[in-house]
Amino acid sequence: MQSEVQFAGFGGQGIMLMGQILAQAAMDQGFEVVWIPSYGPEMRGGTAYCTVVISDRPIGSPIIRNPQHLVAMNRPSLEKFAPTVKAGGVIFINSSIIPIGSGRGDVDELCVPIIEIAKELGNTKVANIVALAAFGTRSRIVEFDILREAVRSKFADKEKLIPLNLQALEEGRKAALAS
Amino acid sequence: MGKTFARPEALAETITHYCPGCTHGVAHRLVAEVIDELGIRGRTVGIAPVGCAVLCYNYFTFDFQESAHGRAPAMATGIKRVRPDLIVFTYQGDGDLASIGMGEIVHAANRGEKFTTIFINNAVYGMTGGQMAPTTMPDQRTTTSPFGRKAAEVGMPIRVAEMLATLQTPAYISRQSVIKPKYITKARKAIQKAFTYQMENRCFSLVELVSTCPTNWGMTPVDAVKWAEEKMLPYYPLGEFKTPA
Amino acid sequence: MGKVLMKGNEAIGEAAIRAGCLNYFAYPITPQSEVAEYLSRRMPEVGGVFLQGESEVAVSYMIFGAAACGARVFTTSSSPGISLMGEGISYIAAAQCPAVFVNIMRGGPGLGGILPSQADYLQATKGGGHGDYKLLVMAPASVQEAVEMVMQAFPLSEKYRNPVMVLGDGLIGQMMEPVEFPEHLRTEPSNKDEWATNGMDTRRSNQRNLVKTLYLVPEELNAHNLMLKAKYEQMEREEVRFDTYNLDGDYQVLLVSYGTMSRVCRTAIDNLKAQGLEVGMVRPQHVFPFPHKAVYEAAARESCRSVLCVEMCMGQMLEDVERSVAGRRPTSWYGKCGGEVPTPEEVMQAVKSLSLKS
Structure with missing residues (x-):
């Protein structure tokens, strides 16, 4: 079994970090993983995206044109990548700033107003963690407890940020279960 | 009466390949004397340039590396960074240091690399056959400036010591000459200071030596000394341009 | 340290340290600048040397100088930077100094692009700089293999007294994969007293060492080239992988x-x-x-x-x-x-x- 997740949005939305935490969790759960960023000039303020490939076998091609799932953090990403997602996958939509849907009838669409949720937690910077939790809950690629541990270890050297991020994780999960 | 003039231990017993009247031999001897005096032969590594002095390792009796054109300061950097206990010097001519290797010498000096550079300025490319150097004097004829160096076309000669002395990083920068005994005594003193500063791990040090090249200048050794004194020394004044605080 | 998720470039830097190489000189270029960024923090922690040179040309000679005085040393770069290092690499091969070069290839020719490529194959395998010489060239297909190859590159470069290149495409540097640093691949640097300019006192010898590449006598240069050729032939017998x-x-x-x-x-x-x-x-x-x-x-x-x-x-x-x-x-x-x-x-x-x- 192999699944691929594309994370996409503006530079500064924490796209790379979301992918890295998912990859870490998948590795901790015993899967083979590859995380691939977009890199270069487009990182500086433009679009940013990364792909995470998770498999129970050694991963062949790390280059994915048609991912299983998409986490779209802004409208251009949704418009660009929604058509590439495989049927049956999850398309996560940051509905705080994306007023449209994916237009796909063959996928599981999940819309969460992550910025409002993060604002209520007191810091919009954790919107990506809300999104990651919501997507993780819906896609069930990794166990939630392992995802939580991955968040904890990612912020190990910024310990005072851990409680906020764990809270964001919980809120994201709730939002996914409620929708 | 004991022996008053002997070959320094750091200097090899060999027949010179340099031309008659060439001052490389004097510079080599000064370096060897200083190394003996400081007792550092066993931990010194020299770096030879490309140019007439590429074979200078044949005249010394301690470890030597041979560099590519102009890159000696980068090699010296590599050595000093991984072996700060070694004493390292580069021996470079004007084509090597002031033309193709200008980037390397400026950055090494500016980083304050703790090695010493002996810079031979004889206003011409030697080994390649007398072509124009960055330090060639105005109107000086060379094989690539047959009508004389024209400042309007190729600029004025570069004063390396003054230029490097503008860098803010502490350094010892001195210009001396080896064309006459009265200059040689001071040159020896400067070389000794340069190596001492390195041993004290204080700074980058460079001694520029105004030299002659009778062969490529097309002069007798005597005329060459006269020409250097009359033409070069006014443009390349001797003295210390920078001393560490 | 068990399995960790690491970006290729950072893993390459760490692998060198784990292999016992604590000397790194480099110049930034996409897509491998993270190696320098990583080692600028990491080398001071382990008491190693990190220096950002003024150009790739200069870096290749910093490597030459350090290698010639007997240190384990390496650098990383990407295609256009490797071209600039080509000059130094030729000298290092000629002078028979062990050193490791990592090329995280990007698209060319010229400035090309910053995305992954394998367009430096001929440059890497057929020479690259001037003169008759070869590099031993290792080509990893995963971050784990890049780690292992970097670690193996140092003893191989010492075995042959020849530069070794690890040739990866941009993806090898940019992707993250789980890696382990095999403890058994840590090696002791070989004794280089026989030839290195490490100072006569260091090796308690009164015999000076000379590292050079100039052979003005044709018979001597021919003999030198034949000796290099014999080394490359030995690689062909012993290092096919x-x-x-x-x-x-x-x-x-x-x-x-x-x-x-x-x-x-x-x-x-x-x-x-x-x-x-x-x-x-x-x-x-x-x-x-x-x-x-x-x-x-x-x-x-x-x-x-x-x-x-x-x-x-x-x-x-x-x-x-x-x-x-x-x-x-x-x-x-x-x-x-x-x-x-x-x-x-x-x-x-x-x-x-x-x-x-x-």
Whole structure:
């Protein structure tokens, strides 16, 4: 079994970090993983995206044109990548700033107003963690407890940020279960 | 009466390949004397340039590396960074240091690399056959400036010591000459200071030596000394341009 | 330290430290600047040397100077930077100094692009700088393999007193994968007293050492080149390394591919198998020395109808593949450039378009 997740949005939305935490969790759960960023000039303020490939076998091609799932953090990403997602996958939509849907009838669409949720937690910077939790809950690629541990270890050297991020994780999960 | 003039231990017993009247031999001897005096032969590594002095390792009796054109300061950097206990010097001519290797010498000096550079300025490319150097004097004829160096076309000669002395990083920068005994005594003193500063791990040090090249200048050794004194020394004044605080 | 998720570039930096190399000089260039960024923090922690040089040219001579005085030393760069280092690499090979160069390839020629490429194959395997010399060239296909190859590169460079290059495409540097740093690959630097300019006092000798590359007497230079040649021939005897995939059955097509590209080929081979077409692969892990014999034998298998070399460039390794196959089977090339990485589907299409009549 192999699944691929594309994370996409503006530079500064924490796209790379979301992918890295998912990859870490998948590795901790015993899967083979590859995380691939977009890199270069487009990182500086433009679009940013990364792909995470998770498999129970050694991963062949790390280059994915048609991912299983998409986490779209802004409208251009949704418009660009929604058509590439495989049927049956999850398309996560940051509905705080994306007023449209994916237009796909063959996928599981999940819309969460992550910025409002993060604002209520007191810091919009954790919107990506809300999104990651919501997507993780819906896609069930990794166990939630392992995802939580991955968040904890990612912020190990910024310990005072851990409680906020764990809270964001919980809120994201709730939002996914409620929708 | 004991022996008053002997070959320094750091200097090899060999027949010179340099031309008659060439001052490389004097510079080599000064370096060897200083190394003996400081007792550092066993931990010194020299770096030879490309140019007439590429074979200078044949005249010394301690470890030597041979560099590519102009890159000696980068090699010296590599050595000093991984072996700060070694004493390292580069021996470079004007084509090597002031033309193709200008980037390397400026950055090494500016980083304050703790090695010493002996810079031979004889206003011409030697080994390649007398072509124009960055330090060639105005109107000086060379094989690539047959009508004389024209400042309007190729600029004025570069004063390396003054230029490097503008860098803010502490350094010892001195210009001396080896064309006459009265200059040689001071040159020896400067070389000794340069190596001492390195041993004290204080700074980058460079001694520029105004030299002659009778062969490529097309002069007798005597005329060459006269020409250097009359033409070069006014443009390349001797003295210390920078001393560490 | 167990398995950790690491970006290729950072893992490469860490691997060098784990191998026992604490000296690094470099100049930033995309897509491998993270090696320098990582080591600028990490080297001080382990008491090592980190220096950002003023240019790749200068860096190659910092490597030369440090290697010549006996230190374990390495640098990393990417295609245009490696071109600039070509000058120093030629000197280092000529002077027989061990050193490790990592090239995380990007698209060329010229400034090219910053995305992954394999367009420096010929530069890496046939010389690159001036004069008759070769590098031992290792080509990893995963971050784990990059780690292991970097760690193995140091003792290999010392065994042959020759520069070793680790040749990875941009993806090897940029992707994150789980890695482990095998403790058994940590090695002690060899004793270099016989030739290194490490100071006579250091080796308690009164005999000076000289590291040079100038041989003005033709007979001497010829002898020097013959001696270098003998070393490269020894590498060809002792250092051929390759991996195979699906070579047990009756494959009709043989792929030859290396690095990240070979992983795409692996997926294509799996997919084609599901469709009933058997395809095998030889993946050179060392691209110099090239596994000529393995490619020849795999191509000569009775079931094999065609050989396809797949590269992220315009057909450079193809020259070695053609030399190996020696006309025994039709041999062709498929690939893309400029950061375009062929997909498994495109490789499958390329395989299907081959004429497979016997």
